Amino acid sequence: MTEIRPLPTYLVQRFHGWRATTYQDNRAWYRRLAQSGQHPRAMVISCCDSRVHVTSIFGADEGEFFIHRNVANLVPPYNPDGEYHGTSAAVEYAVTSLGVAHIVVLGHSNCGGVKGCHDMCRGHAPELEEKSSFVGRWMDILRPGFQAVAHLPEDEILQALEKQAVLTSLANLLTFPFVKTAVDDDRLTLHGLWTDTGEGGLQQYDPARDGFVEV
């Protein structure tokens, strides 16, 4: 593949800096993780957005979290049709192979994917409605969530829809038989979070209030 290029120099330099410092200080641990395998406590499902840093927020180091990141931190419903399902594969691997104890779905403010879903559901984004739009079809997962918030005023609806993305993913997770069984057996707990990346806030879903409250 002649199209493949060498890594930009600034990344090469940063890598060598990391290797001479952080790696040296943690080599013993990284080697042990390589030899004895990973035993992450939790799976985190978060957005690809460059402003979302789950390991930073929770002071986590290598080995702690099994992390899946996709557009708008969505989990589609269970559908074992033999096709490619990257998110479902990640959930299956985390629950059945690694036996994680927690799945944390982490939504966030200013989510571009959620904004696209909002515009599409409002009829303002015809390009996202085309069959060939991968983002549009992916955000279809959140369409039912839009119905739940469509009545809200303009300045509240996007944040509410970002939280619906978290709740939709949690509800869809429970449609996977191996997730439901693990939850019922108290081998797995599910958690819903939403972070305001600009203000450094963190809210979690509280089923007692059926809403999000500050952590």
Next chain:
Amino acid sequence: MTEIRPLPTYLVQRFHGWRATTYQDNRAWYRRLAQSGQHPRAMVISCCDSRVHVTSIFGADEGEFFIHRNVANLVPPYNPDGEYHGTSAAVEYAVTSLGVAHIVVLGHSNCGGVKGCHDMCRGHAPELEEKSSFVGRWMDILRPGFQAVAHLPEDEILQALEKQAVLTSLANLLTFPFVKTAVDDDRLTLHGLWTDTGEGGLQQYDPARDGFVEV
């Protein structure tokens, strides 16, 4: 959803610690990122594995990388069939909405997904061959890559297959018209990396040698 639980206390404490330190020190930047939007320079596609930390390796901070993580850092071929394609949606969003300048595919050592593919292709993992196995069907993406390495001795084949996963993803990326056009227009470059998490090594694909060389 009564199944949803509060966040474990130790994570709550760590979050408050992060908010009082790292967040305070970077608030100006995080707020500006929230207000003016993200402008990541690169998209990184890496594995969910808890031992792979791309932001750490490259000393990256919030805002630098748009990160998609799935099992075995795979990109499926272009297939606009109207179904859910999380990886394709992430690539589309990065290239067409964010206009990233680079896509880096980062493979790694001791990859459980790649190991599963190897076992499946050898006929040693019947459970992964079932239609209902999300991991098995997802790893079907790498089946052609297995043919390319099947002749290698036992102690080389897994690492070679991990690198095939990177090459398969790069080749599949080029089947997306918007990726191919951006590459041809010099608006986007593609890069293939493989990291040895235990030894802190980093190799990149060099098309001149058609192989991986140390960075």
Next chain:
Amino acid sequence: MTEIRPLPTYLVQRFHGWRATTYQDNRAWYRRLAQSGQHPRAMVISCCDSRVHVTSIFGADEGEFFIHRNVANLVPPYNPDGEYHGTSAAVEYAVTSLGVAHIVVLGHSNCGGVKGCHDMCRGHAPELEEKSSFVGRWMDILRPGFQAVAHLPEDEILQALEKQAVLTSLANLLTFPFVKTAVDDDRLTLHGLWTDTGEGGLQQYDPARDGFVEV
């Protein structure tokens, strides 16, 4: 000593987070504890095992418990031979210098040290029988306890031996003259506990039944 390394970065970050939150909120108390000295109510003797968290189980804060942790929560018999006796030193300091009112011996499930003792007493762990095995020699303390449970069926013996470790430590504590006197003078009480770390259970030794009962 050139072998000494800087603290891993993630622990540095977590420490600064703790200092900015928990420490700030409790500074008045921590300073008073530093100035007026510690006055712990109880000494706790528990295992080094990472799954045993006595402060968490009892909601304890700084200043409440004087905690000695060793392999299998063992106390050797009184033997003032002038050699190094770390456990005896801890007991002596707690009783004669601090005047604690209680000594709690806390055993636990899945204890690796107790398992080693079991295997050694069964003749299945020759490496633990070597003179140079510190773990083996330390677990010799529990050999008499093994005799008391050797007749039990396989699926009961390990838990029974874990409880024998608690009883052995309590019996050995009473061989220390300063412990015996304090107990006889009603200045000190002894307590024997066993916790099931997976199930969150807690049992205590009841002399009336000569057995362990749920707390």
Next chain:
Amino acid sequence: MTEIRPLPTYLVQRFHGWRATTYQDNRAWYRRLAQSGQHPRAMVISCCDSRVHVTSIFGADEGEFFIHRNVANLVPPYNPDGEYHGTSAAVEYAVTSLGVAHIVVLGHSNCGGVKGCHDMCRGHAPELEEKSSFVGRWMDILRPGFQAVAHLPEDEILQALEKQAVLTSLANLLTFPFVKTAVDDDRLTLHGLWTDTGEGGLQQYDPARDGFVEV
């Protein structure tokens, strides 16, 4: 043993509170830890002092640290004489059975054991010099460290001796063949810390300066 008493009511109540809250929220993880075994990253050697809380300082939860606590966080030199060596057994178990990647020795301010050593070395604590004093004999480990600081002014000597306790333990750790080999093979790193419990400070040993510097 008729001397054994039931657990004080306030501890029983706290336990039930923990079980109804923290345990419920973390049951999935605690069960997995019970079933699949502990994989702690680090061994921590700290003092029994009730003011030293290593899990709190580092935001650690169950499963992260294998913790040995004794008077003055001391490690005696390697001496495989077949006698009981609780500290050596803990180090052996951590390094050879668990394969921890780090050993952290954590000293602290206002250490009563170190104060006793100081008084004893100054000839002001004859009771500690008796053969039958377990604390005195245990603190003999630190006598060589006293020589290194004996010239310091009164208001500096105790803190300097507390740091000597950390250095003495680190030096003694390197006399254990299995520790030395693991360090030489880059499978294990050693770290020396000293915390000011009242001020919430943390210093680490820096071999380049041969002294302690703020973390």
